[in-house]
Each structure stands twice: as C-alpha cells, then as structure tokens.
Amino acid sequence: MKDEHTLTEKDDSEHKTESGVLELRNLAVGYDEALISEINVKIKPGETIAILGPSGIGKTTLLRTIAGLIRPLDGEIIHDFPKRSGIGYIPQRLGLVRHSSVRSNVALGARTRKPSWYPAILPLGRELNNDIDSALESLNIQDLSTNPVRILSGGQQRRVAIARSLIQRPKLILADEFLGELDTENVNSIIKATKSLISEIEATLIMVEHHEERAQEIADRIWRIKDGKLFEDGE
Amino acid sequence: MNKKFIITTVILLSLTWMFLDDLVEDWGQIESAPERLETFFNEDLWPPDWSVLEAEEWADGTLHKPDGELCTEDYEFFCSKAWTGMVITIKMAFISTLIGFMISVPIASLAASNLAPLPIAIPARVILAGLRSLPSIIWALLFAIALGFGPLPGILAMTLYTIGYLGKLQYEAIEGIANAPLESAMAMGLTHSERLVHVVIPESSNDLLSQLMFMFEYNVRHGTVLGLVGAGGIGMYIDNYINPPFAYDKAFALLIVVFVVVVIIDLISMFVRSYVIEDGDVKRPKWWTVLLPAGIAADYYKKFRAKDSDESE
Numbered sequence: 001m002k003d004e005h006t007l008t009e010k011d012d013s014e015h016k017t018e019s020g021v022l023e024l025r026n027l028a029v030g031y032d033e034a035l036i037s038e039i040n041v042k043i044k045p046g047e048t049i050a051i052l053g054p055s056g057i058g059k060t061t062l063l064r065t066i067a068g069l070i071r072p073l074d075g076e077i078i079h080d081f082p083k084r085s086g087i088g089y090i091p092q093r094l095g096l097v098r099h100s101s102v103r104s105n106v107a108l109g110a111r112t113r114k115p116s117w118y119p120a121i122l123p124l125g126r127e128l129n130n131d132i133d134s135a136l137e138s139l140n141i142q143d144l145s146t147n148p149v150r151i152l153s154g155g156q157q158r159r160v161a162i163a164r165s166l167i168q169r170p171k172l173i174l175a176d177e178f179l180g181e182l183d184t185e186n187v188n189s190i191i192k193a194t195k196s197l198i199s200e201i202e203a204t205l206i207m208v209e210h211h212e213e214r215a216q217e218i219a220d221r222i223w224r225i226k227d228g229k230l231f232e233d234g235e
Numbered sequence: 236m237n238k239k240f241i242i243t244t245v246i247l248l249s250l251t252w253m254f255l256d257d258l259v260e261d262w263g264q265i266e267s268a269p270e271r272l273e274t275f276f277n278e279d280l281w282p283p284d285w286s287v288l289e290a291e292e293w294a295d296g297t298l299h300k301p302d303g304e305l306c307t308e309d310y311e312f313f314c315s316k317a318w319t320g321m322v323i324t325i326k327m328a329f330i331s332t333l334i335g336f337m338i339s340v341p342i343a344s345l346a347a348s349n350l351a352p353l354p355i356a357i358p359a360r361v362i363l364a365g366l367r368s369l370p371s372i373i374w375a376l377l378f379a380i381a382l383g384f385g386p387l388p389g390i391l392a393m394t395l396y397t398i399g400y401l402g403k404l405q406y407e408a409i410e411g412i413a414n415a416p417l418e419s420a421m422a423m424g425l426t427h428s429e430r431l432v433h434v435v436i437p438e439s440s441n442d443l444l445s446q447l448m449f450m451f452e453y454n455v456r457h458g459t460v461l462g463l464v465g466a467g468g469i470g471m472y473i474d475n476y477i478n479p480p481f482a483y484d485k486a487f488a489l490l491i492v493v494f495v496v497v498v499i500i501d502l503i504s505m506f507v508r509s510y511v512i513e514d515g516d517v518k519r520p521k522w523w524t525v526l527l528p529a530g531i532a533a534d535y536y537k538k539f540r541a542k543d544s545d546e547s548e
Binding site for chain 1: 419437441
C-alpha cells in the first residue's frame with residue numbers, strides 16, 4: 001500500500017525524533033480501583049509489544065485505557081498523532097459490524113482518513129476506494145468483499161478486522177487477543193500478512209496475547225503484568 | 236430463582252386482583268354480557284354488509300365514488316368506500332411513518348445512552364416522551380382545530396406520534412446493540428454521525444425495520460381511529476356508520492377490510508426483515524404463517540430453518 005494520505009512527512013519525522021509514538025507516564029488503570037498502577041513506558045514507532053498475564057489481571061483494561069475508551073485513574077497517556085485515524089482498535093470480539101459487508105467494514109476504517117466534518121452519508125471517493133481494494137487484496141479477502149461479515153469464518157473475520165485497522169494508516173494498533181483460538185496455519189498466515197503490512201506503514205502494535213510462544217515469536221518487547229504492576233522482559 | 240419467581244408472580248397477581256376489585260363495583264355486569272353481545276352480533280353485525288365494496292349507485296343508475304365523482308374505473312370495487320378510504324388511510328400512514336422515521340432516528344441516536352452523554356440523552360428522551368404522551372387522536376383534534384378537517388391534520392398527528400413512539404423503540408434497540416463495534420468506532424475516532432450511519436443503523440437494521448413496519452401497520456390501524464376526528468380515510472366512513480343512522484354491518488365489513496390490510500402488511504414486514512435478519516432466521520416464510528398463533532408459528536420457523544440449513548449443506 002502506498003502511503004500518501006494520513007500524516008505528513010513532518011509528522012513522521014517528529015515520531016522518529018521526539019518522544020516516540022506513545023508514552024505512558026505514571027499511569028494507573030482500572031474501574032473503581034486500580035488494576036495496574038505506576039506504568040511508565042515509552043514506545044517507539046514500528047515496535048510490536050505483547051502483553052502477557054493471566055485472565056482478569058487488567059490487560060484489556062490497559063488496552064481500552066490507551067484507546068481512550070476508559071479514563072485513566074491516574075497519570076498521563078501522551079501521543080503525538082491525531083485521535084482520528086491514529087488508533088486502530090481490534091477488541092476481543094473484533095468489533096465488526098456484523099450486518100454490513102466486508103467492504104463496508106473496511107470502508108469504516110478508510111473513512112477516518114477523511115476529515116471529521118466530511119458528511120457520514122457521502123461516498124469515500126475513488127482514491128480511498130482503490131486503497132480499500134488493495135487492502136482487501138493484501139489480506140486475501142477480495143472475493144468476500146460483498147459478503148456480510150456475520151457469515152464469515154473466524155479467520156476471515158480476523159482478516160477483515162485487520163484490514164479495517166490497517167487502512168486507517170494508524171500510528172498505533174491495539175489488538176486484544178485478536179488471533180483467538182485459530183488453528184496454527186491460519187495464525188501463521190495472518191501474522192505474516194499483518195507484520196509485513198504493519199512494517200510498511202511503520203505502525204506500533206500493542207497486543208494482548210495468551211500464548212507465550214506466539215507472543216515471543218511476534219513481539220519485539222514483552223510486557224508482563226503481575227501483582228498490579230507492569231514488568232518488561234529483559235529489564 | 237424459582238422461589239423468587241413464584242413469590243413475584245403471586246405478588247403481581249394479588250395486586251392485579253386488588254386493583255380490579257377496587258375499580259369494578261358491579262360484578263353482576265358480567266353475567267348478562269354474553270347474551271347482550273350475542274344479540275348485538277346477530278342483529279347488528281352479522282352478516283357484514285359488503286355493499287361497501289361497491290360504488291354508490293345514484294337514482295339515474297350511474298355509479299359514483301364516495302366523493303360524488305363519476306366512477307370511470309373498469310372495476311366498480313375501485314370506486315367503493317372500502318377501496319378509496321383504505322387508499323387514503325394507507326397514503327396517510329405511509330407519509331407519516333416515513334417522515335416520522337426520518338426524524339425519530341437522529342433523535343433516538345441522541346437519546347441512546349451508549350451513543351450520547353446523559354446531558355444530551357435526557358432532553359432527547361423528554362422530547363420523545365412529550366410527543367408520545369398525547370395520543371395521536373388528541374394531536375389530530377388539535378390540528379383539526381388549527382387547520383380544519385381533512386387528511387393533513389391526520390398526517391401531522393400521526394407523524395408527531397410516530398416520532399415519539401418510534402423514537403423510544405429505536406433508542407432501546409440502539410442501546411441493545413453489541414458494544415464492540417461501537418467501541419472500535421469510538422477508538423478509531425469516528426464521529427457521532429459516522430457511528431450512527433455506519434455502525435448503529437446496520438447493526439440494528441432488523442429491529443429498525445421491524446419497528447418501521449410495525450409503526451406503518453399501527454398507523455394504518457390508527458388511521459381508522461383518526462377518521463373519527465374528521466382526519467379522512469377509511470376511519471371517516473367507519474365513523475359515519477357507527478353514528479346515527481347506525482349501520483354496524485357496514486362498519487363491520489370495513490373493519491374486516493382493515494384486518495386484511497394489516498395481515499398483508501405483516502406479511503410484507505416478514506419478507507422485508509428476512510433480508511437482514513441474523514443468518515436468515517425468518518427466511519421467506521409462507522404467507523399463511525401470519526395467521527398462526529405465535530407459539531405454533533415459532534415451531535414452524537424452527538422446522539423451516541432446520542430444513543433450510545440441511546438443504547444448504
């Protein structure tokens with residue numbers, strides 16, 4: 001995919017030279033009580049991070065807080081990219097619009113590249129439509145383009161969710177156990193496609209993962225959550 | 236769980252009985268009711284007078300429409316009170332339902348707590364509650380006073396009521412949609428209108444369509460009531476027949492026409508919804524299932540679905 005639309009050259013150079021794509025300063029996350037606190041990390045553009053830890057420990061809450069869906073209990077989340085289009089979010093249940101077609105779901109991601117004042121009912125235009133075509137092709141779902149998402153298999157739905165995130169040209173992708181319980185063959189092909197596309201747009205990927213081996217294979221950095229604190233492997 | 240259920244049911248039934256006993260003073264009324272009803276049915280209602288399906292024949296032998304215009308149609312039925320009245324009622328219901336729907340969707344999106352913050356949701360809900368707290372017949376009366384008799388006050392009354400009624404059903408449907416697609420859209424930075432058009436409407440399309448069709452059917456049925464305040468349509472003829480000089484058998488025939496139209500709308504509704512419903516839950520149902528009691532129809536659908544999936548495999 002050719003990147004001509006989202007952030008300017010100036011923005012990109014800022015990401016590389018200044019504070020990095022994302023910084024969590026003294027962050028505490030949770031609902032009423034903190035599940036994880038004193039999180040202090042910096043993430044550089046293009047890094048892949050896997051968060052590991054048992055269920056119910058706050059991994060999803062951390063991801064949702066970074067996505068801006070929950071207010072942090074304490075501390076700051078600093079990023080130097082725009083909220084619109086800057087974050088691609090793939091929740092555990094993928095968050096696809098089940099009654100819409102594959103193409104409409106991917107188009108939802110492409111829409112973030114239009115300014116927020118652009119009327120919701122207007123079509124996206126040829127340029128973005130071409131980009132949608134190439135996104136569908138890169139994830140090998142071009143033949144499913146008109147099918148409603150609800151009739152797709154788990155693996156196909158995951159590809160749609162990834163295409164929807166990647167077409168935003170986001171600086172940060174947050175994925176919550178998005179590989180789920182897929183078979184190894186499916187996982188490998190999805191990982192391969194995702195990694196190459198992510199490196200093309202220099203996006204950072206933060207993913208919650210249950211499988212230690214899979215995390216080791218994909219990620220550059222591994223965060224582990226234990227006793228309400230975040231630890232990084234190799235620290 | 237079971238114990239709680241039994242206790243709650245007993246309490247609710249006891250309350251119902253207490254209220255009923257409090258309100259009804261003369262239980263003796265019930266004793267003679269079947270007899271009186273039977274007399275009314277046999278003497279006034281049955282058989283229905285199907286002359287409402289024919290054009291009016293004037294003294295000179297010419298056929299005329301109810302408004303006095305000469306009947307030039309090939310079939311006399313198209314000049315009858317049943318046809319002309321029903322067509323006006325359906326047109327009124329169609330306009331009111333569609334305009335009401337287009338206005339209620341944006342208001343409902345502001346009233347849904349998963350799309351809008353409470354300071355916006357509460358006023359939106361108050362507006363919807365206000366619109367629906369006056370029955371459409373009262374709205375029609377107000378508009379009839381302001382604008383005079385005819386279809387226009389009826390249309391306005393039904394439109395306002397539709398906004399209030401449909402809006403409530405819609406925001407409840409919107410609040411019931413899965414959270415994940417909405418959260419993804421919020422995290423992606425999509426605006427309220429983008430979320431409404433591209434996430435909420437497709438996700439709740441089955442509910443929205445079913446409510447829209449229900450509201451259309453409701454407005455057709457209610458159009459018959461609005462005729463009572465001079466709002467036009469088939470209701471006006473029914474009103475004429477239930478007032479002196481009474482012609483209950485003709486009114487009964489018109490009510491049967493309304494019933495048939497309602498059944499047809501229900502059938503269309505099932506067909507429309509079968510295109511958006513989850514995995515084709517109601518896939519091309521047979522027309523006569525509309526007439527079945529809900530339980531039997533549900534069993535039928537299950538068998539129908541099972542057969543359908545076997546075939547597709």
